[in-house]
Amino acid sequence: MSFRQVLITFAMFISQYEGKSKHSLKMDIQKYIESGILEEYCLGLLSEEDQAFLIQMTMLYPEIKEELTAVEITMEKLANTSAVKPAPANKEKILARLGFETPGVWTDFTRLPAIDKNADQQAWLAALKPLIPNKPSEDFICQVIRKDDELQQMLVIAKTDVPEEEHDEYVESFFILKGRCECTVGNSRFKLGAGDFLEIPLNVKHNIKILSPVVAILQYRFVQ
Numbered sequence: 001m002s003f004r005q006v007l008i009t010f011a012m013f014i015s016q017y018e019g020k021s022k023h024s025l026k027m028d029i030q031k032y033i034e035s036g037i038l039e040e041y042c043l044g045l046l047s048e049e050d051q052a053f054l055i056q057m058t059m060l061y062p063e064i065k066e067e068l069t070a071v072e073i074t075m076e077k078l079a080n081t082s083a084v085k086p087a088p089a090n091k092e093k094i095l096a097r098l099g100f101e102t103p104g105v106w107t108d109f110t111r112l113p114a115i116d117k118n119a120d121q122q123a124w125l126a127a128l129k130p131l132i133p134n135k136p137s138e139d140f141i142c143q144v145i146r147k148d149d150e151l152q153q154m155l156v157i158a159k160t161d162v163p164e165e166e167h168d169e170y171v172e173s174f175f176i177l178k179g180r181c182e183c184t185v186g187n188s189r190f191k192l193g194a195g196d197f198l199e200i201p202l203n204v205k206h207n208i209k210i211l212s213p214v215v216a217i218l219q220y221r222f223v224q
Helices: 003-015 022-034 037-042 048-060 062-082 088-098 121-131
Strands: 140-147 151-158 162-165 170-185 188-192 197-200 206-222
Touching (some): 037 048, 048 062
Antiparallel strands (some): 151 206, 170 188, 170 206
16 A cells, blocks of 8 residues: 555544544554654655645644654664764865865864964955955944954954053954054054054053054953
């Protein structure tokens, strides 16, 4: 008997339910469960019509719903047991084919390197490209991209000046990816452009004047 015939037979049985005893009903439900229809459903082999009918049965009869849940859990465990973890190189190849990764570019934001005077501007731009809007709608955007006990890093997109401030809990530095700005640190003034890095000492007042819209990595290195 095909699964469709099983469904039709069961539907006919449902229409005559009032004439059945509870014991007989239980036997027919068990026969339906044992027919294999639940496994076919989990494997995606049923038609949309048959799937809809099965869902209706699970709503009407808790026994069918309970057994379907058990089958789903069993199949999921079997899939996890039989799963083969792909080699890391395969992930890199797939991402590269899809255009999401290029040599020297990071895709794991939880392991971004600290910025310093040797930071690679092009690598940072490529890695953060999905996060950088073509036309920012706000004057100031700050998005955390790394945060741990050692560092906090943020992607900053700024069109407006940053007022004077100073810090005693962390050493602030920033790396310009796009745009130009002028930073006053104590009595010194620095003009910065794409690829420039600046570290600001603790307890020194500083401010930033934006000369053209800036995209930068802002980094806080916490004082231990």
